[in-house]
Amino acid sequence: MATTTRSWWGWGTAEDAVRGSELDALLRRVRELLPDADLTPTTAPAVSDLGLPTPRVAAPRALAPLCSHEPTDRAAHTHGKAFRDVVRNLAGDLRSAPDLVVRPRTEQDIVDVLDWCSRSNIAVIPYGGGSSVVGGTEPRVGDGYTGAISLDLAELGQVLEIDRTSRAARIQAGVLGPALEDQLRPHGLSLRHFPQSFEFSSLGGWLATRAAGHYATLYTHIDDMVESMRVVTPGGVAQSLRVPGSGAGPSPDGLFLGSEGTLGIITEAWMRLQDRPAWRAGASVHFAEQDAAVAATRAIAQSGLHPTNCRLLDPAEALLNTGVHTSGGVLVLGFESADHPVREWMRRAVELCRDHGGDLPAPPRYTEDAESTANENTADNWRAAFLRMPYQRDALAARSMIVETFETACTWDRYPELRAAVSEAASAALASTGATGMLTCRFTHLYPDGPAPYFGIYAAGRRGATLQQWDEIKAAVTEALHTRGGTVTHHHAVGRDHRPWYDRQRPGPFAAALSAAKTGVDPAGVLNPGVLLPGMAP
Amino acid sequence: MATTTRSWWGWGTAEDAVRGSELDALLRRVRELLPDADLTPTTAPAVSDLGLPTPRVAAPRALAPLCSHEPTDRAAHTHGKAFRDVVRNLAGDLRSAPDLVVRPRTEQDIVDVLDWCSRSNIAVIPYGGGSSVVGGTEPRVGDGYTGAISLDLAELGQVLEIDRTSRAARIQAGVLGPALEDQLRPHGLSLRHFPQSFEFSSLGGWLATRAAGHYATLYTHIDDMVESMRVVTPGGVAQSLRVPGSGAGPSPDGLFLGSEGTLGIITEAWMRLQDRPAWRAGASVHFAEQDAAVAATRAIAQSGLHPTNCRLLDPAEALLNTGVHTSGGVLVLGFESADHPVREWMRRAVELCRDHGGDLPAPPRYTEDAESTANENTADNWRAAFLRMPYQRDALAARSMIVETFETACTWDRYPELRAAVSEAASAALASTGATGMLTCRFTHLYPDGPAPYFGIYAAGRRGATLQQWDEIKAAVTEALHTRGGTVTHHHAVGRDHRPWYDRQRPGPFAAALSAAKTGVDPAGVLNPGVLLPGMAP
Incomplete structure (x- = not known):
């Protein structure tokens, strides 16, 4: 097995960065679309040249073996993996680096670390895979703290117990996607949770941020796969009861899901698993009218057929990602x-598409043999491309391109107006910041x-100014989402970056309740300050 | 339309009480099963003979028009509709009657009532349909309060807005099931939430207690049908954003769902609706072995077929409710x-049953025409019988029978042991209390x-002692559930009666968080004290 090195400044591993013919092809496509783009490359600085701030805190002797103040460790734990994180890393701006990176090996280690930090007013930033795109793992905590540590759960990566009958497993929170699936595969089971960050995000991170996988409907949100959670808070360990459902008061897991490390450290969870699929069906449906494509998608969403995939690509997205020219978009079903075989399900979904003017250039593809690999290869190819996207983003971010995503959810009645408002806001912000580019959309x-x-x-940005350009664009489109009935985030979490809109979206009495609840379990206020709630003032 | 009178002491309306030939048949069945039962009837006392405690509080002048201290009103708002409530009513024990019944007409009325009660240390017991079976609406608040009011939301019963495109409606919380469906039917829509209490429970009550409808899988819990909620707390009005999904922090609705009136008064909600079904399939599957019946049911639950009904009756339940003799039970599918037609779904479910030794005495029944009423009649008959059950319970409770239900949820691996423990506990408790009877189970x-x-x-109880007998049985079986991995309640809520086990089930730090959250929104601690959390000490 080849050794790989995690990139401190960009996505994934250094070895997997875009280079050679992949890079040539990528830049060729960009030049075709945006002939005026300045694609001069920027190289990431050497860690030794970063001038990281001197650590402000030292660990007590008992915890010292868990702690690292190595510059590369600290640099890699400073930012998440958003576009603005990569740009700041490339510019060498790591002013909010953690003082220490701490890697607990046991739950007791976590208890001890929280005790120490609570006593010493040190901010604790929980860190799973580090793939936050909202500043959720960035130790930007203000001046109210003595220091800040990044609490990296990488050592807690085991599947501890499997219940084949109920199809569930007890799993440590630090496990990353591939290591988790490797441990479940021999049992014929899968968590079947595949966010784009799959390779570099952890179970604990998924739970803390209410992650969503790449399936379109039903069991795709991590919320729906949790039987019970174990959470270490400064006020004690919370272990919820492992049951398939309960109506005993407000859901305890519901408070910790989406708490983004502000209420406690998730150490393990009993998760619902699924058998590995044996029957598959796939189809691509082309539309001439965007409204008809949306109506077809809505009909399927309301049909009770529960497709695993039902991804509506708008014409720009379809062109960029599949090379297909349409005037109404492509629905990937x-x-x-x-x-059981799924032909009847697909047949009806296709019928609904045709009722709305959809056209199938090729008949649906079926895999009806668990041993067949034909469709596996198609799926693998798609998955490989999907997983390459963040690497390509890095290559473009290093060449003054603005490449970023944002997401929301809204009711069907609000969608047309929200879509129009986002387009308008994006166009205006691109123009006012002097960037040239395009907006795409998929469901x-x-x-x-x-x-x-x-x-x-x-978009093609201005060399040295893409951070400011993006921040302005992001504020404009988020304002459009907020004012047109969309949530500030459907599955990217709130972190530090979405706070201003989250504060406006969240009901006032709920903010009071959450703030009080936090004080109840984290009286010193050291857990991920600035995320969801304000941190301590100096 | 005939005028009906709500029964103050039992289920539903006085006019619908069991009498005549229905009563004769019921008592005949009981005598066959339990020949030694003492079926001497007890008559409910006259309200004028109850000697209700004198009201301790008087409303401020502005609120007086909303308030009633009529004895029948106070009597009807004293207890819920559990067996133990009916028995206490029949015995004339109404010591915890509310001082006043208050019926707000607007949200501002509720704000004003909460202000008054917070200022005056008066406990506020929210009341929807009054069908709690766990003491959730009973003003049993201890001596720490000046008085207690029952806040009845009956005047808030309108569907305010319908969004046909997104299939959703904004609905006032006080509406009862039939009035709600009557308002949705002209739009071809249904909330499709049919708990057994349907006729006499409200939207707000369903939300506050995390109610479950009679469907077996998927959209049957009220939790999954909520888009957003509006809740009046003493600390302000909480309005969550109306979106189909959101990952912006812990779910605000998740805190209020199941809060049982301890955090605020739910005044309205945007609810997800469904189109009225046009295709139906039904089948009954008989089993010779109980383990095989459970395995077949598990296979269907894990198949992804999502049946609307998948009710496994054990042999005793099958005999009592359908008159069918089996040694392994009956699965109602x-x-x-x-x-779309559902033949393919039923075909596969039947195949799974046959794989586990299931036998179909008759082929599945299909309705494939929305206008057909054949199956509607079957469903109507079943529904009528289902809705009669609480009335029959009252007739038996008045004749010294112990007739009550309790429920839980557990993982498949725990079920056999839990089932055995409950049987053993029930048998022992029946014997030790001198009752003779049986335990039945269905999923x-x-x-x-x-x-x-x-x-x-x-069970046949002892005249005048059935309350004590039941309380002893209930404690024994709940202890069995608790120690064998079951939740204290799956959909009956916690109320005051389940508190001792709920306190043990709930994670300690969550209790601290919930208690702090309550103080954050209800600083005077007047909202439904004693439910979920302790009330004020005197």
């Missing part, structure tokens, strides 16, 4: 089952009552 | 769709990782 998740639109911005 | 709801077993006790 999929069904999967571990129990990543579907509910009977509305879609989760996922937007992409691809 | 159903599928429904508003979009009301199914999850891929476990069932929600629903138990019934039918």
Whole structure:
């Protein structure tokens, strides 16, 4: 097995960075679309040249073996993996580096670390895979703290127990996607949770941020896969009861899901698993009218067919990602089952598409043999491309391109107006910041009552100014989402970056309740300050 | 339309009480099963003979028009509708009657009532349909309060807005099931939430207690049908954003769902609706072995077929409710769709049953025409019988029978042991209390990782002692649930009666967080004290 090195400044591993013919092809495509783009490359600085601030705190002797103040460790734990994180890393701006990176090996280690930090007024930033795109793992905590540590759960990566009958497993929170699936595969089971960050995000991170996988409907949100959670808070360990459902008061897990490390450190969870699918169906449907494409997608979302994939790409997204020219977009449809053939499900979904003017250039593809690899290869190819996207983003971010996504969810009745408002806001902000580019949209998740639109911005920026350009664009489009009935985030979490809009979206009495609840379990206020709630004033 | 009178002491309306030939048949069945039962009837006392305590508080002049201290009103708002409530009513024990019944007409009325009660240290007991079976609406608040009011939301019963595109409606919380469906029917929509209490429970009550409807899988919990909620707390009005999904922090609705009136008064909600089903399929499957019946049910629960009904009746339940003799039980299967025929779904479910030794005495029944009423009649008959059960319970409770249900949920791996422990505890408690009877079990709801077993006790009690007998039996079986991995309640809520086990089940830090959150929104601690959390000490 080849050794790989995690990139401190960009996505994934240094070895997997875009280079050679992949890079040539990528830049060729950009030049075709944006002939005036300045694609002069920027190289990441050497860690030794970063001039990281001197650590302000030292660990007590008992905890010292868990702690690292190595510059590369600290640099890698400073930012998440958003576009603005990569740009700041490339510019060598790591002013909010943690003082220490701490890697607990046991739950007791975590208890001891929280005790120490609570006593010493040190901010604790929980860190799973480090793939936050909202500043959730960035130790930007203000001046109210003595220091800040990044609490990296990488050593807690085991599947501890499997219940084959109930299809569930007890899993440590620090495990990353591939290591988790490797441990479940021998049992014929899968968590079946595949966010784009899959390779570099952890179970604990998924739970803390209410992550969503790449499936379109039903079991795709991590919230729906949790039986029970174990959370270490400064006020004690919270272990919820492992049951398939309960009506005993407000859900305890519901308070910790999405708490983004502000209430406690998730150490393990009993998770619902699924059998590995044996039957698959896939189809691509082309539309001439965007409204008809949306109506077809809505009909499927309200049909009770529960497709695993139902991804509506707008014409720009379809062109960029699949090379297909349409005036109304492309609907990528999929069904999967571990129990039964899915032809009848696909047949009806296709019928709904045709009722709305959809056209299938090729008949649906079926895999009806668990051993067949034909569709596996198609899926693998798609997955490989999906997983390459963040690497390509890095290559473009290093060449003054503005490449970033943002996402929301809204009810069907609000969607047309929200879509128009986002387009208008993006165009205006691109123009006012002097960037040239385009906005794309796809639906990543579907509910009977509305879609989760996922937007992409691809623009040629001004060398040295892309951070400011993006921040201005992001503020404009987020304001458009907020004022047109969209949530500030459907599955990217709040972190530090979405706080201003989150504060406006959240009901006032709920803010009071959450703030009080935090004080109840984290009286010193050291857990991820500035995320969801304000941190301590100096 | 005939005028009906709500029964102050029992279920539903006085006019619908069991009498005549229905009563004769019921008592005949009981005498067959329990020949030694003492079926001497007890008559409910006259309200004028109850000697209700004198009201301790008087409303401020501005609120007086909303308030009633009529004895019948106060009597009807004293207890919920559990067996123990009916028995206490029949015995004339109404010591915890509310001082006043208050019926707000607007949200501002509720704000004013909460202000008054917070200022005056008066406990506020929210009241929807009054069908709690766990003491949730009983003003049993201890001596720490000046008085207690029952806040009845009956005047807030309108559907305010309908969004046909997203299939959702904004609905006032006080509406009862039939009035709600009457308002949705002209739009071809349904909330499709049918708990057994449907006729006499309200939207706000369903939300506050995390109610479950009679469907087996998927959209049956009220939790999954909420887009957003509006809640009046003493600390302000909480209005959550109306979106199909959101990952912006812990779910605000998640805190209020199941809060049982301890955090605020739910005044309205945007609810997800469904089209009315046009295709239906139904089948009954008989089993010779109970383990095989459970395995078949588990296979269906894990198949991804999502039946609307998948109710496994154990042999005693099957005999009592359908008159069918089996040694392994009966699985009642159903599928429904508003979009497509469901033959393929039923075909596969039946195949799974046959794989586990299930036998179909008759082929599945299909309704494939929205206008057909054949199956509607079957469903109507079943529904009528289901809705009669609480009335029959009252008739038996008045004749010294112990007739009550309790419910839980557990993972599949724990079920056999839990089932055995409950049987053993019930048998021992029946014997030690001198009652003679039986325990039945059915699965009301199914999850891929476990069932929600629903138990019934039918026993001949001792005249004048059935309350004590039941309390002893209930404590024994709840202890068995608690120690064998079951939740204290799957959909009956916690109220005052489940508190001792809920306190043990709930994670300690969550209790601290919830208690702090309550103080954050209800600083005077007047909202439903004693439910979920302790009330004020005197």
